[in-house]
Amino acid sequence: MSTDQTVVTRFAPSPSGHLHVGGARTALYNWAFARKHGGRFILRIEDTDRKRSSDQAGLAFLDDLRWLGIDWDEGPEHDGCGGGETGPYHQSQRLEIYQRFIDQLIKQGRAYPAFETPEEIDAARERARQEKRNYRYDRAALQLDAATVQQYLDEGRPHVIRFRMPDDREITVNDQVLGEVTKSSNEYEDFVIRKADGYPTYHFAVVVDDALMNVTHVIRAQEHLNNTHRHLMLQEALGFPHPTYAHLSVVANPNGSKMSKRDKDKALRAAVLERQIASPPQIGDGLAVREEEWSWWMEDPDRQLETDAANALAEVLDVQLPEINVDDFRRSGYLPEVLINYLALLGWNPGGDIEKFDAAFLCEHFALDRVIKSPARFDREKLLAFNLDALQEMPENDFAARLRHHAERYHPAFLDKLGEEDFATFAAANQSRSKTLDDCFRSDRFFVMDDDQITYEVNKSVRKALVNGEPNGITHLEGLLHALRDLKTWDSESIEAAVKQYTDEHADGKLGKVAQPLRIAVTGGTVSPAIFDTLKILGRESTLARIERCLLQKDEITQPVS
RNA sequence: GCCCCGUUCGUCUAGAGGCCCAGGACGCCAGGUUCUCAUCCUGGUAACAGGGGUUCGAAUCCCCUACGGGGUGCCA
Numbered sequence: 001m002s003t004d005q006t007v008v009t010r011f012a013p014s015p016s017g018h019l020h021v022g023g024a025r026t027a028l029y030n031w032a033f034a035r036k037h038g039g040r041f042i043l044r045i046e047d048t049d050r051k052r053s054s055d056q057a058g059l060a061f062l063d064d065l066r067w068l069g070i071d072w073d074e075g076p077e078h079d080g081c082g083g084g085e086t087g088p089y090h091q092s093q094r095l096e097i098y099q100r101f102i103d104q105l106i107k108q109g110r111a112y113p114a115f116e117t118p119e120e121i122d123a124a125r126e127r128a129r130q131e132k133r134n135y136r137y138d139r140a141a142l143q144l145d146a147a148t149v150q151q152y153l154d155e156g157r158p159h160v161i162r163f164r165m166p167d168d169r170e171i172t173v174n175d176q177v178l179g180e181v182t183k184s185s186n187e188y189e190d191f192v193i194r195k196a197d198g199y200p201t202y203h204f205a206v207v208v209d210d211a212l213m214n215v216t217h218v219i220r221a222q223e224h225l226n227n228t229h230r231h232l233m234l235q236e237a238l239g240f241p242h243p244t245y246a247h248l249s250v251v252a253n254p255n256g257s258k259m260s261k262r263d264k265d266k267a268l269r270a271a272v273l274e275r276q277i278a279s280p281p282q283i284g285d286g287l288a289v290r291e292e293e294w295s296w297w298m299e300d301p302d303r304q305l306e307t308d309a310a311n312a313l314a315e316v317l318d319v320q321l322p323e324i325n326v327d328d329f330r331r332s333g334y335l336p337e338v339l340i341n342y343l344a345l346l347g348w349n350p351g352g353d354i355e356k357f358d359a360a361f362l363c364e365h366f367a368l369d370r371v372i373k374s375p376a377r378f379d380r381e382k383l384l385a386f387n388l389d390a391l392q393e394m395p396e397n398d399f400a401a402r403l404r405h406h407a408e409r410y411h412p413a414f415l416d417k418l419g420e421e422d423f424a425t426f427a428a429a430n431q432s433r434s435k436t437l438d439d440c441f442r443s444d445r446f447f448v449m450d451d452d453q454i455t456y457e458v459n460k461s462v463r464k465a466l467v468n469g470e471p472n473g474i475t476h477l478e479g480l481l482h483a484l485r486d487l488k489t490w491d492s493e494s495i496e497a498a499v500k501q502y503t504d505e506h507a508d509g510k511l512g513k514v515a516q517p518l519r520i521a522v523t524g525g526t527v528s529p530a531i532f533d534t535l536k537i538l539g540r541e542s543t544l545a546r547i548e549r550c551l552l553q554k555d556e557i558t559q560p561v562s
Numbered sequence: 563g564c565c566c567c568g569u570u571c572g573u574c575u576a577g578a579g580g581c582c583c584a585g586g587a588c589g590c591c592a593g594g595u596u597c598u599c600a601u602c603c604u605g606g607u608a609a610c611a612g613g614g615g616u617u618c619g620a621a622u623c624c625c626c627u628a629c630g631g632g633g634u635g636c637c638a
Contacts, residue, residue, distance in 0.1 A: 014638050049637055118636060125635090134564050134634080160636050178567065187565055187634085195636040202638045226566060226633040247567085250631070254573075258631085342574095345587095349575065353586045372575080375631060379573050382588040392601075433600040443599075461598090499597095515597035527599045 007039030008216045011072075012206065014046045017307065018325035019061035021378065022221065022251040022259060024068060025343045028362075029248065029371070030219045031070045032344070035363035042213055043075030043082065045090045046206075048199045064326040068336050069359055074213070086213040091205045098200040101208050101238055102161055102193065110237045111193060113159045114141035115152055118196075136189040137162065161194035163204075163234060171229040176217075176246040176368040183229050191230060207231050211240035219368070222247045246368045249375040251346060259378060264314075264321045265297070265304050271319045272298070281316045288312040323380070333406060333438030338387045346376045356386070388435040400427035406437040414441060417448045422537045425492070429533035446523040447537060451545040454524045456557045461526050465516035466558050471506065473517030474554050479506060480518060481547050490540045496532040520557075521550035 009030040013023055034041035043065070062078040065071075074084025088094055105111035114137070121137070128135035141162070144152075152159070169185035193204035200208070210218060225247045235242050253259050280289040289297065289309045297303050305313065314321045323329045329339055340359055349372075350357065350365045357365075391399065404423065407414050418426055426447070430440035446454060456462065466473035483502045487494055499514060507513040515531045522543055528534045535543050550557065 012638090016638095046638060052637075121636080129563085132563055136634090158636095175567095181566065183566070189634090192636050197636080199636090201636070206638090221632095221638095222567070223632055224638085227638095229566095249568075252631085256630075346574070352576070355575090355587055374568050376575090377573060379588065382574065385588055388601080432602095435600075439600085465598090503597095511597045513597090519598060523598095525598090529599090531597060 005214070005216060007034055007037035008042065008214050009034045009039065009219060010042035010044055010210070010213065010215050012044040012046050012209075012220075013061060014049065014052065015061075016052065017060050018327045019064035020259070020261070020325055021323075021329070021339075021343060023061070024064070024326050024339075025251060025346060026219065026221060026248060027065060027070055028068070028340060028343055029348070029366065030217075031072075032359075032362045032366035033217060033219060033368070034073075036366050039216070040073040041071075042084070042086075042215065043072040043089065044209060044213070045076060045092075046202065047090055047092045048202065048205050050092075050197060050199060060327070064330075067330060068326060068340055091200070091209065094205075094209070095198065095200075097212070098194070098205060098208055102200075102204075105163065105193075105237060106161070108237065110164050111161050112141055112164065112190075113149060113153065114162045114190075114192075115144075115157055115159045116140070117158070137191075139190060158196045160192045160196055162190040163193045163230075163237070165190050165230075166233060169233075171232055173225070173228045173232065173245055175225070175228075176244060177371045178225070178247055178373060181225065181228075183226070185229070185233065188230055188233075193234075203227060203230055203234065207234045207238070207240065210243055211235065211238070215243050217244045217246065219246045219248065222249050246371065248371065249347060249373060252375050252377045254377050254379060256377060259324060261324050262302070262304060263324060264310055266301070267319060267321055268305070268310060268313055268317070269298065269301065271317050275317070277317075281313070283312050283316050288316050329383075331410060331438070333434075333436030334383065334387050335390050335402070335437070338383070338390045342383045342386055346378065347372045356389070384435050391431065391434050391436075394431070396428060396431065399431045400424055403427045403430070403437055403440075407441065410438065411441040413448045418537065425533055425537050426529075429529035429537070433529065440529070443527060444529065446525075446528070451542050451549065454522075454546060454549070456520065456550065456553060457525045458557055458559065459561055462520055463558050463561060465520055465526065466554070469513060473513070473520075474551065474558070476502075476507065476514045477517050477521055477547055477551055480514065481544065481551075484535075484540070484547075485544060487540070490536065492532045492536045495535050499532065518547075522546040 011023075011027040011030050013019070013027075019027070031041050033039075043062075059078075062076065062081075066079045066081070071081045073081075074086060075082040075089045077083050082089070102111060106113075124138075125135045141149075165188050166185050170182055171185055172180050172182040174180055191203060192201050194200055209215075228245055228247075232242060234240075251259055253263070280287040280291060280294040282288070287294075289305065289312070293305070293309065297305055304310075310321065313319075321328065323332055326339065330336070337358055340362070341357060344357075344362050344366075345355060348366065348370055349355070350361075351370060394402070400423075404415070404427070407423075414426070415423060426440070426444075430444070434440055471479075480499065480502060483498050484495070487498055499518070500511070503509055503511050503514050516526060519528050519531055519534070520526060522528075522534065522538055538546070
């Protein structure tokens with residue numbers, strides 16, 4: 001138990017690609033707790049499952065953490081963070097360390113080799129299930145005499161090392177969020193602490209690493225609550241101090257189901273099935289998904305596409321993937337400070353009616369006793385509302401800079417096409433109508449299209465804007481063509497003056513009567529930024545070309561629709 | 563099956579025995595502003611899971627039930 005020592009927390013994910021929002025919240029709380037107490041925050045990679053680990057995948061969430069503004073004092077070196085005295089911080093590089101403690105436990109008689117194969121254990125487990133018994137390892141290996149054990153070991157028989165769980169002990173976890181949770185040691189079997197491949201199991205590695213890295217507070221997901229009793233016994237046997245524990249409830253989907261990366265595949269598979277797509281669609285000059293992967297993926301609802309393939313497929317199918325990972329929210333145009341605020345609030349609050357706060361506030365006020373016990377559903381609507389507020393409050397220059405960054409990463413075509421000055425106008429024209437940094441790129445595609453690529457929507461509101469009234473929209477377009485062609489300077493103010501003058505003279509000053517026809521002519525639809533800015537960015541040439549093109553197609557565009 | 567945890571408006575939550583016929587935020591509904599979309603403004607809707615206790619008094623304490631979640635891996 002920590003008394004007067006420095007607070008040390010850690011975030012210890014397994015390297016499975018991008019950072020999940022649930023994991024992000026765990027990391028955030030650990031980080032904030034350490035900062036609040038002037039302590040240290042460690043990042044550790046739990047890569048003891050050889051089947052699931054690859055170096056490549058481990059890196060992505062480091063960027064995600066940094067993007068959120070979370071830094072770590074010890075851990076893998078990345079982007080100015082990490083390093084430290086108690087490494088290495090990849091568990092796969094700490095095998096000798098674990099072995100030392102395994103040997104110690106064996107010497108103490110607290111651990112022993114067991115030679116059953118996984119198949120044998122599975123069969124025994126299955127038998128127990130059918131007989132409606134609770135399965136627990138029967139300690140058969142303890143019946144082997146020393147000579148036999150030695151002989152097996154000499155033969156090099158595959159084996160695991162199991163921890164000898166004490167009998168008839170009441171084990172109490174004093175959880176900082178949930179209170180005291182007591183269980184009997186008899187609920188637990190002699191669990192495996194070293195796998196047949198020589199790697200430690202999670203239970204063993206966490207206990208050893210937390211102790212060696214001087215971790216004082218373990219803040220982790222509630223799924224580990226029942227593991228903690230095991231860890232307490234391990235710590236006792238190894239002579240380690242017990243850290244303070246706090247278990248966090250899960251972050252769930254709006255429907256209450258667990259938020260999972262599989263949700264993306266689910267959305268994609270549904271779209272594929274609904275549209276009866278039989279083979280991987282084309283994207284650019286390749287396929288969105290490789291042929292072999294496609295059938296493999298379609299056959300089994302549990303299988304998941306690689307991130308790149310999933311994103312590519314979503315793009316061609318024009319499916320909006322549910323955001324699950326921090327990176328998804330980044331792509332969708334959420335601000336990191338907003339995500340942090342929302343995530344922090346999902347399971348903790350400073351009390352009273354305070355909802356909006358920044359990371360500094362979190363670091364100053366975060367406390368375990370205000371962490372909520374019950375699971376929280378992730379509400380995208382509220383996140384979106386927070387993002388909107390943040391965007392609207394932002395100084396114009398900041399918004400423009402953020403938008404530019406976002407464009408560089410996700411929509412470079414806008415930068416190429418618009419250039420410095422027009423991009424600035426584009427940003428200014430879009431701030432007040434943006435809920436995310438991505439909104440305008442999706443809704444304003446007409447800016448980066450060639451004039452002759454514009455297709456006109458044929459629907460009621462388009463028809464209404466073009467044919468209703470006397471004079472009607474088509475007539476206004478013809479008039480505006482002249483008014484705009486002769487404009488001396490092409491900027492928002494001049495355009496506005498000219499259009500307003502036209503409106504006063506020909507439409508009783510009702511701007512809507514001329515703005516909508518104009519909007520349709522240059523964008524193909526009824527939605528765009530303020531019309532004067534839109535025309536300014538488009539340029540005189542494109543504006544006139546599009547109006548002319550619209551007039552040429554007026555009969556098709558205005559045909560009656562049911 | 564067994565064990566553990568949880569349960570306030572649709573959602574996130576405030577609430578630590580009287581301040582609560584329950585407050586805020588998001589959503590939703592109704593009206594208003596606006597060149598479209600989005601904003602913005604005004605108003606409104608809506609909850610203590612159920613049942614027993616304890617107490618002068620319970621959303622707050624105790625018990626039971628129901629429901630939700632987690633664990634029961636040579637995954638973490």
